[in-house]
Amino acid sequence: MPHVMDVTMFWGRTSGGVRSYVLAKRNWISACRDWQHTVAAPGVSGAGMLALPGMPLPFSGGYRAPLARRANGARLARQRPDLFEIGDPFTLAWSALDAARQLRVPVVAFCHANVVSMARRFGGAPAAAWARRYLCKVYARCDLVLAPSHDMVAQLRDWGLPHVEHQPLGVDTAVFQPAHRSAAWRAELGLSPDTRVLLYAGRFAPEKNLQTLCEAVRALGPNHVLVAMGDGPVPPRGPGVLRLPFTNDRRALARAMASADVFVHAGDQETCGLTVLEAMACGCPVVARGTAGLRELVNEQVGYSVSDGHPVSFAHAVTEVLNAPRAPLSQAAVERARAQAWGAVLPRLFGRYQSLLENTP
Numbered sequence: 001m002p003h004v005m006d007v008t009m010f011w012g013r014t015s016g017g018v019r020s021y022v023l024a025k026r027n028w029i030s031a032c033r034d035w036q037h038t039v040a041a042p043g044v045s046g047a048g049m050l051a052l053p054g055m056p057l058p059f060s061g062g063y064r065a066p067l068a069r070r071a072n073g074a075r076l077a078r079q080r081p082d083l084f085e086i087g088d089p090f091t092l093a094w095s096a097l098d099a100a101r102q103l104r105v106p107v108v109a110f111c112h113a114n115v116v117s118m119a120r121r122f123g124g125a126p127a128a129a130w131a132r133r134y135l136c137k138v139y140a141r142c143d144l145v146l147a148p149s150h151d152m153v154a155q156l157r158d159w160g161l162p163h164v165e166h167q168p169l170g171v172d173t174a175v176f177q178p179a180h181r182s183a184a185w186r187a188e189l190g191l192s193p194d195t196r197v198l199l200y201a202g203r204f205a206p207e208k209n210l211q212t213l214c215e216a217v218r219a220l221g222p223n224h225v226l227v228a229m230g231d232g233p234v235p236p237r238g239p240g241v242l243r244l245p246f247t248n249d250r251r252a253l254a255r256a257m258a259s260a261d262v263f264v265h266a267g268d269q270e271t272c273g274l275t276v277l278e279a280m281a282c283g284c285p286v287v288a289r290g291t292a293g294l295r296e297l298v299n300e301q302v303g304y305s306v307s308d309g310h311p312v313s314f315a316h317a318v319t320e321v322l323n324a325p326r327a328p329l330s331q332a333a334v335e336r337a338r339a340q341a342w343g344a345v346l347p348r349l350f351g352r353y354q355s356l357l358e359n360t361p
Contacts, residue, residue, distance in 0.1 A: 002357055003036040004029075005079060007096045008087030009054065010112070011041035012062030016203055017274040018087050018112050021169055024342045025349070035350065038079055040092075042066055050079060052092070066092050073098035081105065083353055087112055089138040097141050106143040106356040110167070111152055114292065117269040118207055136161060143356055146349075148272035149293035167349055170342035171277045176254045178283030178334060185259035189227065189242065196224045196322055199260035199284070201253060202275050204232030209266035209289070214238040215311035216264075220318060226264070229256060257282035262321050268309060270294050281337035283330035287317045302333040 006025070010018040022039055026048070029037045042054035042064035052072055054064030066072050069091055076084070077099035084100050085108040086093040093109070100107045115135060120128035139145045139161050146167035147153045156164045186193060198217055204210060210228065217226040217240040228236045231246040247253060257263060263279035265288040270276075272293040276286055280302055288294040290305035298305045304317035321329065 001034065001036050002083065002353070003038065003079075003081045004083045004085060004353060005038045005040055005050075005076065005081035005096075006085050006087060007040045007076065007092050009042060009063060009065060009090060009092050010088055011039075011043050012064070017169065017272065020274060021110075021112070022087065024170060024172065025346060028342060028346045035353075038081060040076055040079070050075065065090070066095070069094050069098065073102075077102050082357060083108065085110060086142070089115065089135055093138050097138075104360075106360050107141070108144045108146060108353070108356070109139050109142040111139075111145060111147040111156065112271060114152065114155075114269045114271055116155075117292075121207060121269075132159060135159075143360075144352065146352075149270075149296050151292050151296065152271045165352070167352070168340055168345050169272045169274055169277070170340050170345040171274070171281045171337050172250070173281050173338055173341045175250045176257065176278045176281035176337070178258050178330065180251065180255040180282060181258040182255055183259075185255055189244075191225060191242075194223065196220075196262075197260045198224065198226045198262055198264045198287075198318060199229070199256060199279070200226065200236070200264050201229040201256065201279075202265075204228070204230050204235045206234050207267055207269045208234075209268065209309060210234060210236040212266040212309055212311050212314060213264050214241055216314035216318065217241065219311055219315040224318075227256070227260065229253065253278070254282055257284050260284055261326075262287055262303065262318055264314070264318065265289065265294060266306075266309060266314060267294065268292065273297055277337055277340060280333035283334050285321050285324075285326065285329040285333060287314060287321055297336070302329055302336055 006022045029035045038048050040050040042052050044051050052066050054066040057063045057065050072095035083106050084096040086096050116128050116131045119131035145164045148169045153166045214236045217224050225240050227242045229244040257279040263284045263286045268289050268291045270293045286298050286303035288298045290307050304321050306313050306317050
């Protein structure tokens with residue numbers, strides 16, 4: 001039975017897409033029983049979990065940064081996996097590469113985040129250039145690099161990286177579905193039945209551009225509310241904004257998504273946008289920034305793709321969606337999401353694993 005190990009520092013109290021992906025993979029393995037799976041990350045616990053030490057990262061939502069490359073490499077090697085998958089390009093990636101070289105096993109890298117765009121946001125062109133060189137240094141040492149959007153695949157290939165392939169992320173359609181729609185949800189939040197609810201769920205991080213959504217709901221005027229579910233260093237603020245705490249209860253999240261009028265996302269650096277896919281699975285129309293991975297998920301059939309980041313543009317898009325018949329948008333969104341159910345996308349991933357194992361001397 002082949003043994004795959006997921007290695008990542010992105011595991012915390014408010015973890016989002018990476019943790020969802022790893023847990024979905026774990027559930028799939030548990031059902032098919034053809035593979036052994038280990039998760040190596042700071043803060044994990046339980047069977048099949050390898051907890052690694054790390055320093056707390058301020059304002060990160062609970063992430064911890066492992067710094068002991070060699071010691072962690074030795075810890076990983078002792079588990080003797082047949083294949084490593086690294087979920088971030090930082091110190092743990094080097095630990096996994098060290099362990100893989102010792103064990104002579106393949107390494108897969110999954111590009112979950114657009115690190116170059118984030119570096120450009122905080123440090124301009126010099127920081128972006130440094131980040132690109134660094135990523136190339138890490139990913140060139142991997143046997144396969146996966147990215148969840150064609151946009152990210154194109155970027156990685158443009159950098160001259162070999163062995164880059166598109167691997168979509170998925171959605172749990174058994175949990176995220178329109179059946180969770182509830183008229184009582186608004187009443188529980190103290191909102192009247194005729195309030196138009198814009199929903200955002202995810203990390204409150206700078207690259208999510210939440211202030212754009214705050215200003216858009218203000219431009220929409222009375223009877224419009226932005227409900228923001230999550231946690232992070234840059235919480236949304238302003239009139240018409242209702243913040244709800246982060247929850248790991250996926251059914252509670254599905255209920256909110258199915259009951260809102262429109263799901264909104266102003267992030268311009270998303271490699272996929274997993275919460276957008278989850279909202280679509282719940283039958284919620286989407287208004288999202290038409291860049292990067294979100295551009296591949298959202299079109300006029302399921303909502304509105306906004307070409308720029310101006311709040312007025314988002315307000316206009318929301319108005320267009322709210323004034324359109326909901327049923328066709330909802331049906332198209334559900335159909336689009338179901339095409340990316342985990343059961344549809346994970347066999348392709350494990351097929352890639354199997355191919356690597358068969359071709360590794």
